[in-house]
Amino acid sequence: MLTLYIANKNYSSWSLRPWILMRMLDIPFQERLVPFTAHSSWEEFRHFSPSGKVPALVVANDALQGTIWDSLAIAEFLAEQYKNVWPAQQMTRAWARSAAAEMHSGFLALREGCSMNCAVEIRLHAASDALRRDIARISELWIEGLTRFGGPFLAGAQFSAVDAFFCPVAFRVQTYGLTLEPAAAAYAQRLLALAPMREWMQSAVVEPWRDAGHDEDCLRSGALLRDLRVQLS
Numbered sequence: 001m002l003t004l005y006i007a008n009k010n011y012s013s014w015s016l017r018p019w020i021l022m023r024m025l026d027i028p029f030q031e032r033l034v035p036f037t038a039h040s041s042w043e044e045f046r047h048f049s050p051s052g053k054v055p056a057l058v059v060a061n062d063a064l065q066g067t068i069w070d071s072l073a074i075a076e077f078l079a080e081q082y083k084n085v086w087p088a089q090q091m092t093r094a095w096a097r098s099a100a101a102e103m104h105s106g107f108l109a110l111r112e113g114c115s116m117n118c119a120v121e122i123r124l125h126a127a128s129d130a131l132r133r134d135i136a137r138i139s140e141l142w143i144e145g146l147t148r149f150g151g152p153f154l155a156g157a158q159f160s161a162v163d164a165f166f167c168p169v170a171f172r173v174q175t176y177g178l179t180l181e182p183a184a185a186a187y188a189q190r191l192l193a194l195a196p197m198r199e200w201m202q203s204a205v206v207e208p209w210r211d212a213g214h215d216e217d218c219l220r221s222g223a224l225l226r227d228l229r230v231q232l233s
């Protein structure tokens with residue numbers, strides 16, 4: 001049995017990565033959503049994740065028991081158990097791992113200046129040079145993968161972990177109206193149209209929890225155009 005702990009679908013970009021990977025590859029798991037709220041605490045998250053962060057995958061079956069508490073480590077664990085987590089061809093797999101690792105450890109300006117907030121639309125104030133560089137690099141990287149491996153996904157015909165790592169970026173493109181090269185923009189739309197991405201979005205819109213700090217960060221980056229979330233009474 002695999003149990004995936006995640007936080008609010010509206011905000012938790014790291015949670016989305018293993019969730020979408022497992023859904024797209026039909027890997028069975030139980031979802032446990034523990035929301036960030038004004039009252040949630042690091043100690044509470046430490047009950048299921050040693051780092052106090054999500055995602056965390058709890059494995060409990062006859063042969064294997066334990067917790068994996070990082071999205072990249074979860075992808076690697078799944079790759080040891082299931083097919084198609086990474087591409088089959090060795091150099092394609094190396095490219096996919098490099099691109100996912102670049103996302104995992106980089107793109108700080110994008111992460112900080114355009115934090116994930118699926119259900120809102122924001123018009124960015126002027127983008128910093130660092131943010132512009134991150135957006136240009138995302139375009140370049142996506143177009144390289146699509147061209148080199150033939151699409152429609154980054155490493156070829158099948159959705160793999162490298163696509164999962166960029167699914168949160170597709171939501172950021174939508175929220176902040178980020179301008180990408182046409183082929184990269186089309187890829188973002190392709191990710192947003194996947195059935196599990198639409199399901200994630202629908203859940204985000206109806207979530208009752210608000211994280212004021214996160215919402216304020218987003219509004220520092222730009223002007224609110226639309227908030228699709230169900231209004232709280």
Ligand SMILES: N[C@@H](CCC(=O)N[C@@H](CS)C(=O)NCC(=O)O)C(=O)O
Nearest residue numbers: 012013014053054055069070071072
């Ligand atoms: N390297 C971790 C990062 C996880 C992470 O930062 N998760 C955020 C949620 S999107 C979190 O739990 N934040 C709570 C906190 O920092 O206290 C991973 O890839 O899983």
